[in-house]
Amino acid sequence: MNTHLMTTIKGINNFLNTNNEPPQDLLENLVLELEVSKLYIPAIHEDDHIIFEHLESKEGIKILPLYSSKENYSGDNELTANGISYYADIILELDFEGAVIDPYDDSFFIPRDLMLNFKEKSSQLEDEVCDVYELKNISREVKNEELLKFIQNDSNFNNFTGFIDKLKDVILLNVVSSHNDLSSYAFDGVLVTLDVGGFDLSVKTSGVEKYGVLFTSLDAIKGTYDENSGLYYYYQIASLKNLFEYILMNDLDGIIINPALDDYYVPRNILLDIYCNHKDLIDNPKYRYGLHYAFII
Structure with a gap:
């Protein structure tokens, strides 16, 4: 700790x-x-x-x-x-x-x-928050084409200034898991986090370091998650402020975007800078309740 x-x-x-x-x-x-x-x-x-x-x-x-x-x-x-x-x-x-x-x-x-x-700063207006069905529809359609083009360009390796610039308009997805099949709790493909007692955030280990994982689209998730792992996987719209906070407070070493596909690493010191100095880029009130729901892959 x-x-x-x-x-x-x-x-x-x-x-x-x-x-x-x-x-x-x-x-x-x-x-x-x-x-x-x-x-x-x-x-x-x-x-x-x-x-x-x-x-x-x-x-x-x-x-x-x-x-x-x-x-x-x-x-x-x-x-x-x-x-x-x-x-x-x-x-x-x-x-x-x-x-x-x-x-x-x-x-x-x-x-x-x-x-x-x-000192805590005041939060943004609650009436901007997306409801669960808006979150679900966005999660299935989002592609993040500009960010994807950026991270697939080898010249942007370690170009974290450029990465921060791209954060303004991105909607990223994260994967969660459970040891139990939770599909019986789902309604119209939606799971309510509180109803199922929470999930485990998917983390990738690289040597002694641990990274949170994020994806640019549902297709990227489908192309990489392990159906034979013995776990049951679901996905969420990432509330970036909450996700970064969790990663940093739990001593993880950073994030990986599209692991096994693009493997774009963002180390902890950059996450710290974003979380503390660029909160306006990651605290989008529309997706603040993203962690309250998960969707069937």
Whole structure:
């Protein structure tokens, strides 16, 4: 958990421990990794409210203790995991000086002013969201011809600036799976995620790295999924903001578009940049509920 965040923190600490200034790109990566981290906090449940542990100096300076993993906490209270924006709200509202990650190990302090980067922004209008039948029709017709032409051009290997430019108009598909045949739950080829208890996101392993997979069309899915794997596969319109968030928060290493066909790799650092700095390209309200439904292939 939080492997990429802790690697970044270790790199920064290596500079600080030798009285050197960390390079700017490492500090910028820290902010990006924090935005997609899930950190643990010890909590005490009393009646209908929760009290979080905090550290306080003799001078009254208060700091929120956070943990990168359950193993780094040796206390007795229950741990709860939240995104950094949740802790930013606590620190800013209660006038804490900041937070410290793993206070009794290789500790790392996050000052209060840095927390301003993680305030939640207002969401877009709900009346723009596509209903399930619009999602289904779009998913069967989408081709992403411009993006496909781009990723099939060898000169665009690692051209991530061009890739980001193409994101504005794309509608990508992702594949999910289940160990059980869920077709009996389907109505008109549609499965409701809550009705079936959720799905497993399809992930491709390459060496020690793991990647989420995305497709440009239903034909691309049909041309590559393994009908004899023992799993049952379904597909969704990818809600890119939610999907990127899942990939980053679960320490995956990036995405692959059209695996086994075009194999266009987008590494984690580019996903971080897109997720944190180009949210307008991936938070299209029309497809926000894409993960609520899946369709029979």
